[in-house]
Amino acid sequence: MSIELQNITKKFTGYTALDNINLNVASGELVALLGPSGCGKTTLLRIIAGLELPDSGKIILENKDTTNLPPRKKNVGFVFQHYALFRRLTVFENVAFGLKVLPMRERPSRSAIQERVEHLLKLVQMDWAIKRYPSQLSGGQRQRVALARALAVNPKVLLLDEPFSALDAKVRQELRRWLRKLHDEIHVTSIFVTHDQEEALELADRIVVINKGRIEQQGTPQEVYDHPVNAFVYNFLGNVNVFHGRIKNGKVSLGTHHVDAPDELKNTEERASQAFVRPHEIGISRIRSAESDLAGTIQEVRIMGGQIGLNLACEGFEHPIDAEIPRELYLNLQLAKGEKVFVSLNRVRVFTGDYEI
């Protein structure tokens, strides 16, 4: 079931939540709306569901204009951040709710409802809890029930509003993988909202990065991660070191250090630039292997599991640089706080313009 959003604009008093959003979602796709809090992503999701009306623009579900339909006629499944289960109903009654409120002639028979609910609860691995009340379940379990409830009405589209953000890290990761698997099985067109770039990268077929009510970039996780179109996207998709400098004669200055400007910026006139380097794209060694290597001192060592985080003070740089190296390298080089090392910036991305971060 495809979704087409055309020129969606929504203003709240004082600010623009969504500014002329155009987005197409293909049938069966799993799309992530990724952005910082307050960027308008949840508003967009609520507009698709009909819980909010856009000031202008159209929402087209499978070639049908549904902009002004009330939520109950849209046939979308909505999963809320805080589950929104019906507290006074059992798990069974919760999942059956959408079927039981159907008009008499469309309503399935009692036994058909029973069968469908049991099937869905099996699908979300919650069939053992059919007689329980939501308060007797953990957060992760509640969210599974909420998902089964949303799926019960055979929605054309499944919308998930930060579905895992209220859960703890371990459960979050588990549910994430499980949802991906579930989506591969049932192929319902889904859009989920998240501010967690890891979640978006791991789960989605396509990521739509939103900032201040506008779409900054969309593409597969690979594309968005490897080829961010601007500083915001680059910065939002992971930890970065930012170097403010100037671009001049095809060279970009980072502190006292210079690197070659990227091809498309070779010939621009002198202007402010920002260079970004991800911590894991920084090389550390004991010997200087190239002239461009920087001399640095380890200020701090952070053990982060498989990776080791280093905080480096480098000559000619105002701010310390964050690097991440594999644990093995760290052990081989016998690094420690206060040691002198050589630092290479393996992959520098340069953006011009005065983009605020």
Add this chain to the structure above:
Amino acid sequence: MTLFQKKRRNILPGFGLSMGYTVFYLSAIVIVPLSMIFFNTIPMGWEPFIHAVTAPRVLASYRLSFSTALFAALFDAIVGLLTAWVLVRYRFPGKQFLDALVDLPFALPTAVAGICFATLYSPVGWLGETLAKWNIEIINSPTGIVVALIFIGFPFVVRTIQPVLEEVEQEIEEAAQCLGATRWQTFRKILLPHLFPALLTGSTLAFARGIGEYGSVIFIAGNLPMKTEIAPLMIMSKLDQFDYAGASAVALVLLLISFSMLLLLNAVQEWQQKEYR
């Protein structure tokens, strides 16, 4: 050593002191005064007691008090729910004024309410005159008593439902809507069950208050024996005749009924909550 281990540790300090204080105050304020009714009644003996509380006039007053209080409570349940809904769900100018107005029956001396009703519904009053044309009699009839009791019990229902309704998350209703429920279905299947305990509490309080209401009712009821005499009035008139034992016998029956009702209500709520908590 075992003595100390037995003592359960509680994070909140001062259980002994505060519990003692609570029991003492409840005794001083509630239990001791009420027990006087028992002690006043006991010297009476069983037969005169039965005789006093089953006199036709007394029985008629019980019937009247309970039936009017019940009608008024049911009416308050519906109107109170509606009012609470409006006060919680909508924003409109004058909302705070309306909100304050709800409490007025709490604050007003009931005699004031009684006089208001008496003048409003009297055959020459604003409403009484119009109603008289259709042969509807409010003054000197059980209907009038119900009207007064509706007024008295109203804030109980509104004030118990309001906080519960405020607590209902918007998401719950949105979830129901997304699942295809109409507004009415959302209300009936999701909201009403949620509000029911509060509704029950509020209307029981209104009911209990209605049984005990004296001030506003006697102005409007006309106090005709066997017809519009409420139970508290029976106590009053027995006291007027210096029949203290008879008065406390009637009072004792009222007390027992009211108390068992509240007990029943608590039991119902306990049972309601148990399932899903």
